[in-house]
Amino acid sequence: MSVKAKIGPSILNADLSNLAAESQKLLDNGADYLHLDVMDGTFVPNLTFGHPMVKSLRNKIKTAFFETHMMVQKPEQWIEPMADAGVNLYTFHIEPVEDVDKVSRLVQEAGMKVGLAIKPGTKVEDLEKFVSIADVVLVMTVEPGFGGQSFMADMMPKVEWLRANYPNLDIEVDGGVGPKTIECCAKAGANMIVSGTAVVGAIDQAEVIREMRDVVQRYTK
Numbered sequence: 001m002s003v004k005a006k007i008g009p010s011i012l013n014a015d016l017s018n019l020a021a022e023s024q025k026l027l028d029n030g031a032d033y034l035h036l037d038v039m040d041g042t043f044v045p046n047l048t049f050g051h052p053m054v055k056s057l058r059n060k061i062k063t064a065f066f067e068t069h070m071m072v073q074k075p076e077q078w079i080e081p082m083a084d085a086g087v088n089l090y091t092f093h094i095e096p097v098e099d100v101d102k103v104s105r106l107v108q109e110a111g112m113k114v115g116l117a118i119k120p121g122t123k124v125e126d127l128e129k130f131v132s133i134a135d136v137v138l139v140m141t142v143e144p145g146f147g148g149q150s151f152m153a154d155m156m157p158k159v160e161w162l163r164a165n166y167p168n169l170d171i172e173v174d175g176g177v178g179p180k181t182i183e184c185c186a187k188a189g190a191n192m193i194v195s196g197t198a199v200v201g202a203i204d205q206a207e208v209i210r211e212m213r214d215v216v217q218r219y220t221k
């Protein structure tokens with residue numbers, strides 16, 4: 001296996017009125033990348049922010065790696081604006097998309113890496129046919145839409161299956177991940193860890209990030 005352990009805090013439950021400072025604090029505390037949750041109120045029953053907010057954040061934070069987790073019904077609609085906003089990794093859900101290959105190509109042509117996400121109810125086999133075009137696959141460990149939910153350990157067989165079949169693939173987990181659930185994710189084979197509440201709400205963010213990275217590193221060696 002030659003994948004790197006990376007911790008990407010989700011800023012969903014941070015103080016969004018103070019997004020740049022909250023994001024910079026996470027980076028200063030050791031975050032490897034920022035996970036920006038974009039929700040359109042249709043694909044999921046919640047609404048967050050779009051490319052204008054991401055672009056404003058990019059103006060303040062020049063070099064960090066930005067992932068947008070696109071919980072939207074029409075991911076093809078936001079490719080150009082998100083590329084223009086300075087997004088590095090454009091992760092979209094395959095469920096509402098008719099032609100995943102085509103949308104992935106458009107993401108690449110716009111200069112971003114491709115992330116493909118599945119909801120808890122989606123079989124890993126549905127993702128398998130697109131793995132070759134993906135830079136990252138995201139296995140959701142909660143129903144998308146809200147931060148602060150409980151981790152679904154029953155999603156781990158999907159991660160195990162992906163790791164067994166794709167030793168060098170970047171496999172991300174998202175939802176309810178923190179110090180209590182990290183071992184389970186790392187053991188299954190996840191190497192990109194999204195963590196919202198557990199990191200953002202921590203008294204010592206640096207310690208929580210370090211602790212989770214250490215656990216993942218033990219399994220990625």
Ligand SMILES: O=C(CO)[C@@H](O)[C@H](O)COP(=O)(O)O
Pocket residue numbers: 010012013035037069142143144145146147148149174175176177194195196197198
């Ligand atoms: O995409 C989502 C939720 O839909 C996530 O990124 C969560 O927002 C992560 O937050 P926690 O579950 O870690 O609090």
Ligand SMILES: [Fe+2]
Pocket residue numbers: 010035036037069174194
């Ligand atoms: Fe997310």
